[in-house]
Amino acid sequence: MNSHPLRQIIEACDRAISARDFDALMAYYAPDAALVVRPDLVVTGQAAIRKAFTAISDYFQDQLVVEQGELQVIEGADNALVIMETVLHYPDDAGGTVTATRRATYVFQRQSDGRWLCAIDNSYGTALLDG
Amino acid sequence: MNSHPLRQIIEACDRAISARDFDALMAYYAPDAALVVRPDLVVTGQAAIRKAFTAISDYFQDQLVVEQGELQVIEGADNALVIMETVLHYPDDAGGTVTATRRATYVFQRQSDGRWLCAIDNSYGTALLDG
Numbered sequence: 001m002n003s004h005p006l007r008q009i010i011e012a013c014d015r016a017i018s019a020r021d022f023d024a025l026m027a028y029y030a031p032d033a034a035l036v037v038r039p040d041l042v043v044t045g046q047a048a049i050r051k052a053f054t055a056i057s058d059y060f061q062d063q064l065v066v067e068q069g070e071l072q073v074i075e076g077a078d079n080a081l082v083i084m085e086t087v088l089h090y091p092d093d094a095g096g097t098v099t100a101t102r103r104a105t106y107v108f109q110r111q112s113d114g115r116w117l118c119a120i121d122n123s124y125g126t127a128l129l130d131g
Numbered sequence: 132m133n134s135h136p137l138r139q140i141i142e143a144c145d146r147a148i149s150a151r152d153f154d155a156l157m158a159y160y161a162p163d164a165a166l167v168v169r170p171d172l173v174v175t176g177q178a179a180i181r182k183a184f185t186a187i188s189d190y191f192q193d194q195l196v197v198e199q200g201e202l203q204v205i206e207g208a209d210n211a212l213v214i215m216e217t218v219l220h221y222p223d224d225a226g227g228t229v230t231a232t233r234r235a236t237y238v239f240q241r242q243s244d245g246r247w248l249c250a251i252d253n254s255y256g257t258a259l260l261d262g
Contacts, residue, residue: 034207042205072259074173076165077250079210081238083257103257107212107238119208126214126234126256128203 004073006082006108009116014066020057022050029118030109036122039131049121065089069101080116082106086123102127135204137213137239140247145197151188153181160249161240167253170262180252196220200232211247213237217254233258 009028016025026046035049036042043052056064069085088100107120122128140159147156157177166180167173174183187195200216219231238251253259 030208032208034205036205044207070260074165074167074251074253076175076238076252077161077163077240077248079238079240079250081212081236081251081253083236083253083259085260103260105212105214105236105257107207107210109208109210117208119210120205120212121207122205122212122214126236128214129201129216129234 004071006073006080006106006116007068007071009108010082010084010106011068013118014068017053017057017066018062020054020062022053025053026050028116029121033118034120036124036128039124039128060090063091078110079119080108080110082108083125135202137204137211137237137247138199138202140239141213141215141237142199144249145199148184148188148197149193151185151193153184156184157181159247160252164249165251167255167259170255170259191221194222209241210250211239211241213239214256 013025013028029046029049031046032044033049034042034044035052037052043049067087069087072083074081084104086102086104090098092098102123103125104123105125106118106122108116109119110116144156144159160177160180162177163175164180165173165175166183168183174180198218200218203214205212215235217233217235221229223229233254234256235254236256237249239247240250241247
């Protein structure tokens, strides 16, 4: 499971974000995909998703480090539900480093040519219900 | 959000299970949908899903009561990721009642005629990573 092709795709997305290569990143999203930016803010469409990732990247000034952990993928009806442990490291105001672990949920769609595109990117997982 | 059409569909599925009306239940699943029966067992296709629900229903002998709680739906690229609090009540061996709360994750696909069909039914949510 940890060698599922979607792991490579998600890791390629992380590298694209780190490199601020938003063209490369957007190639993995469906044109009308949705991104949960914060629990109270969902944006839809590549233009809005690109803008959100750019703002997140600017905010963290390249100091956000993302590590992907355990992965589960459930495939059904040409869709895949990905459940993935994600560890985030970023600086706090006091000069230290915050480490936060999330369980993300992503929905990918298999295209007719075999490529997987992200339809829904919800890095908050079921914690959305905490809000 | 709690009045999203998918809430009505999920509640109709619960009623169909309670009534052992598996024909009605299967009308809400894509032909090649996937069901997480247990964290270590995923079945695919309507015939296998129907068999799993029949076995679950037989096991609990109509003593499983399901209550749906808070709901979040994120729609992208004609898919919907549903995150739902589910409370289960069932008898234990000592004559008491067990209450278990889960945060389920479901993927539904919008069909060209507007109907929603379940593609992936994972009542374990991100707890799949605990296994």
